[in-house]
Amino acid sequence: MFALQIFMMAIRGLRANLLRSLLATLGVIIGVGAVISAMSILEGTQRDIVERFESLGSETITVVPAMAKVGGRSVGIFQTLTIEDAEAISDPRNCPNVKAAAPEVSGSASVKNMSRNNEYTILGTGPSYSDMFNYKVARGRFITREDVASEQKVAVLGSKVAEELFGNAPEVGRTIKIRSVPFRIIGVMEQKGNIGFRNVDQQVIVPVTTAMNRLFGTQFVRFVHSISVQAARADKVDAATHEIKRELRRRHNINVRAGKQDDFQIFSQEEQRRQLGEVTMIFSIVLYSIAGISLVVGGIGIANIMLVSVTERTREIGVRMAVGAQRWDILSQFLIEAGIISLLGGAFGVAVGFLMTDLIEKTTRVIETYTAPRVIVYALVMAILTGIFSGIYPAFKASRLDPVEALRYE
Numbered sequence: 001m002f003a004l005q006i007f008m009m010a011i012r013g014l015r016a017n018l019l020r021s022l023l024a025t026l027g028v029i030i031g032v033g034a035v036i037s038a039m040s041i042l043e044g045t046q047r048d049i050v051e052r053f054e055s056l057g058s059e060t061i062t063v064v065p066a067m068a069k070v071g072g073r074s075v076g077i078f079q080t081l082t083i084e085d086a087e088a089i090s091d092p093r094n095c096p097n098v099k100a101a102a103p104e105v106s107g108s109a110s111v112k113n114m115s116r117n118n119e120y121t122i123l124g125t126g127p128s129y130s131d132m133f134n135y136k137v138a139r140g141r142f143i144t145r146e147d148v149a150s151e152q153k154v155a156v157l158g159s160k161v162a163e164e165l166f167g168n169a170p171e172v173g174r175t176i177k178i179r180s181v182p183f184r185i186i187g188v189m190e191q192k193g194n195i196g197f198r199n200v201d202q203q204v205i206v207p208v209t210t211a212m213n214r215l216f217g218t219q220f221v222r223f224v225h226s227i228s229v230q231a232a233r234a235d236k237v238d239a240a241t242h243e244i245k246r247e248l249r250r251r252h253n254i255n256v257r258a259g260k261q262d263d264f265q266i267f268s269q270e271e272q273r274r275q276l277g278e279v280t281m282i283f284s285i286v287l288y289s290i291a292g293i294s295l296v297v298g299g300i301g302i303a304n305i306m307l308v309s310v311t312e313r314t315r316e317i318g319v320r321m322a323v324g325a326q327r328w329d330i331l332s333q334f335l336i337e338a339g340i341i342s343l344l345g346g347a348f349g350v351a352v353g354f355l356m357t358d359l360i361e362k363t364t365r366v367i368e369t370y371t372a373p374r375v376i377v378y379a380l381v382m383a384i385l386t387g388i389f390s391g392i393y394p395a396f397k398a399s400r401l402d403p404v405e406a407l408r409y410e
Contacts, residue, residue: 021305021341023301023305024301024302024304024305024306024341024345025341025342025344025345025348026298026301026345027294027295027297027298027299027300027301027302027345028295028298028299028301028302028341028342028345028346028349028383028386028387029298029345029348029349029352030294030297030298030349030352031291031292031294031295031296031297031298031345031349031382031383031386032295032345032346032348032349032350032352032353032379032380032382032383033349033350033352033353033355033356034290034291034294034295034353035288035291035294035295035349035353035375035378035379035382036349036350036352036353036354036356036357036371036375036376036379037291037353037356037357037360038284038287038288038290038291039287039371039372039375039378039379040353040357040369040370040371040375041287041357041360041367041369042280042283042284042287043369043370043371043372043375044361044367044368044369044370045280045283045367045368046280047368047370048368059099059230059231059232059233059234059236059237060132060133060228060229060230060231060268060269061228061229061230061231061237061240061241061244061266061267061268061269062226062227062228062229062266062267063081063085063089063226063227063228063229063244063248063264063265063266064081064225064226064227064264064265064267065079065080065081065223065225065226065263065264065265066261066262066263066264066265079223080223080252080263080264081103081223081224081225081226081227081264082103082222082223082224083103083126083148083208083209083224084251085103085224085227085248085251086101086102086103086126086224086227087101088247088251089101089227089229089244089247089248090128090229094243094247095240095243095244095247096232096243097231097232097236097239097240097243098229098230098231098232098240098243098244099132099230099231099232100128100131100132100229100230101128101227101228101229101230102125102126102128102129102132102227102228102229103124103125103126103208103224103226103227104123104124104125104129104208104224104225104226104227104228105123105124105125105208105211105212105216105224105225106121106122106123106124106211106225107121107122107211107215107216108120108121108122109122109178109179109215110178110179111161111165111176111177111178111204112176112177112178112180113165113166113174113176113177116164116165118161118164118165120158120161120202120203120204121198121199121202121203121204122178122203122204122206122211122215122216123198123203123204123205123206123211124205124206124207124208124209124210124211124212124215124216125143125205125207125208126143126145126148126207126208127142127143127144127145127147127148128230129142129143129205129228130142130143130189132228132230133195135189135190135192135195135200136189136190137156137187137188137189137190138159138187138188138189138190138191139171139172139187139188140156140171140172140185140186140187140188141186141187142156142186142187142205143156143186143205143206143207147186147207147210148207148208148209148210149209151207151209151210151213151214152207152210153181153182153183153184153206153210153214154183154184154185154186154206154207154210155176155178155183155184155185155186155204155205155206156185156186156187156188156189156204156205156206157171157185157187157188157189157204157205158188158189158192158199158200158201158202158203158204158205159188159189159190159191159192159201160191160199160201160202161201161202161203161204162188171185171188172185172186172187172188173185176204178204178206178215179215181214181215183206189201189205208224212224229244237268237269238268241266241268244266245262245266248262248264249262252264295382295383295386296386298342298345298386299386299387299389299390300390302338302341302342302386302387302390302391303390303391303393303394305341306334306337306338306390306391306394306395307393307394307397309334309337309394310334310394310397310398317330317398327399327400328399330395330398330399331395331396331398331399332395333395333398334391334394334395334398334399335388335391335392335395337391338387338388338390338391338394338395339384339387339388339391340387341387342383342384342385342386342387342388342390343380343383343384343387345383345387346379346380346382346383346384347380349379349383350376350379350380353371353379354371357369357371
């Protein structure tokens with residue numbers, strides 16, 4: 001009952017200066033909203049990254065050109081990976097622990113069907129791509145070795161591309177234009193979503209040789225952007241990586257003992273996940289620092305308001321002490337007031353945080369957010385602790401007032 005009386009007195013004290021109390025909560029609202037937004041973005045990003053890596057499969061290995069360095073500085077990219085490299089890697093005589101390999105070149109291009117014209121990702125690859133990522137053809141067929149060898153102008157559409165260009169009309173056998181070059185549609189893929197960091201429903205697949213020579217022809221027309229490799233089993237990834245390095249060094253005449261550096265880089269899914277985890281950690285430190293600063297500012301605001309309140313209510317404190325209130329009673333009242341301010345700020349801050357995350361997700365359409373229940377608990381606990389720590393000094397100052405001097409205060 002006594003604790004309830006102190007709580008009600010704290011409420012009345014806040015209501016007496018309602019506007020000032022609301023202003024004191026503003027800093028906490030912003031801080032908690034920032035914490036909710038930051039943690040939701042990080043949680044959503046991490047979940048999205050994990051899902052994308054799982055879609056690739058744990059046995060997938062990626063080979064990309066290495067950065068050329070002079071004097072420790074990056075000066076460009078080695079352009080050395082070829083279709084022949086992918087064929088050599090997939091040969092069981094060279095790499096017995098490799099199941100398949102698919103060379104890849106990609107870029108954006110305008111795709112037109114009569115009056116419908118959109119920009120899509122164009123992926124040039126080989127026949128192994130479909131089986132490697134368990135990506136099935138819904139209608140028609142996939143690219144064959146003959147298509148690649150003869151540079152056929154054929155295309156396989158992602159499900160979203162087919163829907164946007166043709167609606168409900170049949171697609172297989174029709175002709176589209178990619179960069180004004182006519183391509184015959186030979187198939188439509190199933191709806192898949194993401195494979196790694198690529199939305200395959202929004203891409204058009206063509207033979208890798210056709211993409212290199214007819215769509216993305218440059219001075220590096222002989223070279224591919226990357227090679228996706230599938231190990232025989234998940235536990236054979238390390239062995240397959242060693243075999244790929246050995247074969248590419250042999251083909252590219254790289255003598256490591258002579259001090260020559262590799263002109264390629266090999267990443268397993270675990271290595272890529274670790275590197276992205278390090279990047280995520282950096283972003284988390286930055287975002288949490290910003291949110292923490294906002295809470296500190298909110299705490300300073302609460303401390304300032306409470307100090308002003310102590311000064312204005314000096315006579316009230318003196319009267320209470322004169323009629324028998326103990327120092328702990330005064331201390332408890334002001335700590336409860338600070339706690340209520342921070343709790344209200346935390347509650348409103350959670351609502352603001354939800355609104356901010358929803359706005360960020362809808363505005364960017366790229367960032368995935370996820371607000372876990374523990375995020376809300378963390379934010380509220382941080383808000384309450386901020387209020388209590390901010391109210392300790394004002395409450396202590398109020399409890400140490402001399403009753404006689406307090407009664408004389410004007």
